[in-house]
Amino acid sequence: MGETGYLTARYPGRERNAKPMVVLGHMDVVQADPKDWTRDPFTPVVEGGYVFGRGSLDNKAGVSMVVATLMKLKREKWVPRHDVVLVLTGDEETRMATTRAAAEAFKNAALVLNADAGGGALADDGKPIAYGLQAAEKVYGDWHLTITDPGGHSSRPGPRNAIASLAAAIVRVAAYRFPPEQNEITRASLAGTAVGTPGPLGAAMKAFAANPNDTAAADVISADPRYVGQVRTTCVPTMFNGGHAPNALPQRAMANVNCRIFPGTPRATIEKKLVELVADPTITVALFDNGTIEAGASPLDPKVMAAVKAVTASRAPGVPVLPLQEAGATDSMHFRARGIPSFGVGGVFMKPGEIFAHGLNERVPVATFDPGIAWWEGLLKALG
Numbered sequence: 001m002g003e004t005g006y007l008t009a010r011y012p013g014r015e016r017n018a019k020p021m022v023v024l025g026h027m028d029v030v031q032a033d034p035k036d037w038t039r040d041p042f043t044p045v046v047e048g049g050y051v052f053g054r055g056s057l058d059n060k061a062g063v064s065m066v067v068a069t070l071m072k073l074k075r076e077k078w079v080p081r082h083d084v085v086l087v088l089t090g091d092e093e094t095r096m097a098t099t100r101a102a103a104e105a106f107k108n109a110a111l112v113l114n115a116d117a118g119g120g121a122l123a124d125d126g127k128p129i130a131y132g133l134q135a136a137e138k139v140y141g142d143w144h145l146t147i148t149d150p151g152g153h154s155s156r157p158g159p160r161n162a163i164a165s166l167a168a169a170i171v172r173v174a175a176y177r178f179p180p181e182q183n184e185i186t187r188a189s190l191a192g193t194a195v196g197t198p199g200p201l202g203a204a205m206k207a208f209a210a211n212p213n214d215t216a217a218a219d220v221i222s223a224d225p226r227y228v229g230q231v232r233t234t235c236v237p238t239m240f241n242g243g244h245a246p247n248a249l250p251q252r253a254m255a256n257v258n259c260r261i262f263p264g265t266p267r268a269t270i271e272k273k274l275v276e277l278v279a280d281p282t283i284t285v286a287l288f289d290n291g292t293i294e295a296g297a298s299p300l301d302p303k304v305m306a307a308v309k310a311v312t313a314s315r316a317p318g319v320p321v322l323p324l325q326e327a328g329a330t331d332s333m334h335f336r337a338r339g340i341p342s343f344g345v346g347g348v349f350m351k352p353g354e355i356f357a358h359g360l361n362e363r364v365p366v367a368t369f370d371p372g373i374a375w376w377e378g379l380l381k382a383l384g
């Protein structure tokens, strides 16, 4: 498809007609400019206990773990109950056209286990502190706000100015705070995070998890950029341009408003709110199609929770499993949009401060691979 493709491998089960389980990962990586990197981003360099390289974490670690695990199970002649299908997509980081095609090809899947999300967090001393199981994602949406005007000579301004009108509208959008929301995933994750979070923030997490109408608690959480995405839809202006000459009245101004929508709220509802906030019929508000799709949360499946708790207990005894709603987006959205329960259950454990996915000097700890393969073996045996 275009310059890329996706790869699938089917591992046959005893009941060939049963719905398959999909094990998902992606082969593509984000761009990297070698000039900016300390080491060549496209050569895997092992140094100081890490594999450095673009994609080492996102998502080559996950892909190599699931491939190694399936090969090991094949050698050991393991037979699952139903087919297990390995699906490796080719443009997760961009248009997700291969993801769309794969989701269509495996629309009868019973379950998706995604190696590209979820993972264990290590404390500074290297001890595991929590495992995050990704069961939902915010829905992505970009809206273009555009205003046009006949313009003219800047020495003869009229009552209207395209840049000023759009700027005023953008200020109204930026000032608006969407109402707080929660679902079973954010409730569990806030309640779990509250335990290890001291002070007013931890208290607010506990209070909001217990009472979805506690807007004061939601506002305390929202004040922290790490958690603002967990309690409400957010929309922020991210780009603005307008005008064509220093001495001309602007004929056109355009702004991009980027929204991260709480799953379950339709994009149409958000658009209606944006139009209302813009409150100017001369400004058009149009959703920009970048290939993302609306998808709800995956209801927490007790079988998946139990399997993840079991592999966590053997790898990191006593460490809690917290459901996670991610602010970013993965291939899972295309499966969730079709109603297929999808869970990010990646086997990488690392320090949150060392996650440089999409950034410079991306790395993954070498020590995470062997336990990661045992992790996937446990999961596949429990769920396959």
Ligand SMILES: [Zn+2]
Pocket (backbone or CB within 6 Å): 026, 058, 059, 092, 116, 330
């Ligand atoms: Zn990824």
